[in-house]
Amino acid sequence: MGERSMTTGKWRSNRLDELGSSIFAEVIQWKKHARASGMDVIDLDIGSPDKPPSDAVMQALGAAALRPNQYGYMGTRGSDAFRKTAAEWMAFRFGVQVDAEAEMLSLMGSQDGLAHLAMAICNAGDEVLLPNPGYPIYAGSLAIAGVKPIFYPLTAAGGFLPDVEAITEEEWRRARFILLNYPGNPVSAVADMALFDKVLEKARKYDVLVINDAAYSEMAFDGFEPPSILSANGAMERAIEIHSLSKSFNMAGCRIGFVTGNREAVGALRELKENIDYGIFAAVQEAGVAALKEAMSKAAPPKVGQLYERRRDVFIDALRAGGWQVEKPKATMFIWAALPTMEWTHPDGPWTSRLIARELLEQTGVAVIPGEAFGSEGEGYVRLALVVDEARLLEAAERIGRFIRGKARVHHRSTT
Structure with missing residues (x-):
């Protein structure tokens, strides 16, 4: 022992x-x-x-919760309606086309996906590139999976962006994936497509998956619109992105978000989650649909x-x-x-x-x-x-x- x-x-x-x-x-x-x-x-x-979320979202949640047929297991994939609407929102917001069936998975908030990703796509003893400073679940998820972190620093001098050239060739070769977080938490930095392109170039060279935690994509200032890494050429072959309705639509307690991108990585996470949970409450998924549809409507409230x-x-x-x-x-x-x-x-x-x-x-x-x-x-x-x-x-x-x-x-x- x-x-x-x-x-x-x-x-x-x-x-x-x-x-x-x-x-x-x-x-x-x-x-x-x-x-x-x-x-x-x-x-x-x-x-x-x-x-709170908008009136439309709260009304959708309340009405759905009153229907007696909403209380069974929903399944890990998420409802067809939620995944389809999330895919439509990705196209509306970022111009990214994703397959709602194979490249989209509902999550009980972004932390659900972040906590389980390493278990789904890594083997014990693998290594992963993580930001320092970074959100605590990034390193915590590796501990659960028996995976080792390779920390790359985020400094004021570098604009709190990763210096992809400072990551050594040996570190790139050892890494199973690299995790990005833009817009960031705790460091409130933003990234542009040039940064995503640089990371993807390295990732292709060394056969590394790229994950972007984009939970704050709708919370930017001064006219800036954060891009999706999936907008980059060839990104669907090499990247996944995690989105959350918690901050974007004031639905933190509802616990709903999604991961989208590379179908093999999304599928691996889906396979893991099919063994450990039964999906998101149906009424919450209906509220999520209402939030995303409202954001895409002509009557969309201010972000x-x-x-x-x-x-x-x-x-x-x-x-x-x-x-x-x-x-x-x-x-x-x-x-x-x-x-x-x-x-x-x-x-x-x-x-x-x-x-x-x-x-x-x-x-x-x-x-x-x-x-x-x-x-x-x-x-x-x-x-x-x-x-x-x-x-x-x-x-x-x-x-x-x-x-x-x-x-x-x-x-x-x-x-x-």
Whole structure:
């Protein structure tokens, strides 16, 4: 029998220690203590939308849920109607033609697909190229599958884009797939077709699959429209893309999204999921159809990105006025903020993203996620989520400004 670490206990797998950062659990505890002490906590830590979906989506969900025939197993593929509508939306939004039967699979949110992909397309001991910093499930999914990460850095100097030439030939040859995330989380960077073309060129040369997590494709600012990697020439032979209705249509609790692209990779994930789940509640799929159809209609409501663009401008302008020179992101509901360097010392040691996040919550009630939660390259940053209304964002910015001014002189980290 393999030895267990002192922290795992008798009935707990060591693998759980590799699933994600313990910092998220710590932040929850910090918030609990702050609230117990009477602190008014402003939650800017977790990216959960604070608005409901449109009336049409809620009405579709409610009406479907009242039909008695909606409560059986739906099947892992997803309903024909949802897959067909998702394929139509890919054509409408990106000009990408996909086969709804063979190249489209419904997911219980993008995290469902991300968590299971490595198990479906890799063998134990395989290696995969992952971004650092990156969303925790990327590395966690590899731990579940017994797959090893090869981390490539995302840095401010490189615009938080992968330097495909800096990834060595040996690393490319070892990699089973490379995972991209544009628009990004936690780093709110965006990519253009030139970047996708570069990655695909390398992927073809070294026989690597390309995966793009595009959960934030509808949440871009300043007139920018994020492209799909599947728009690139030959991409369907070499790439898959994951989309989510959680952020794009304020349906986070519904748990619905889809993966599309290369039919062999999509088929492998479908085959795995046919053995572990029974699909998405039928009423939720009908709501998903309603959301996608509404987005394609002449009466389509404004994209959710417009709301977050206003929040971004209000919040960052206020942060800057308070003394924190934060860069404005081009997309997503997150701000990836380089920390100010403080001359004031702390008894626990040098200022780190974790320490500043803790102090910020304890002293001001503003909850953020320290950058180190997303990988070693995240140290020196915090992630703030624009998931409260503008009045609360202004209140948060005012509290943060007081916190920064209270730490004597501040020198800001360079973002170049």
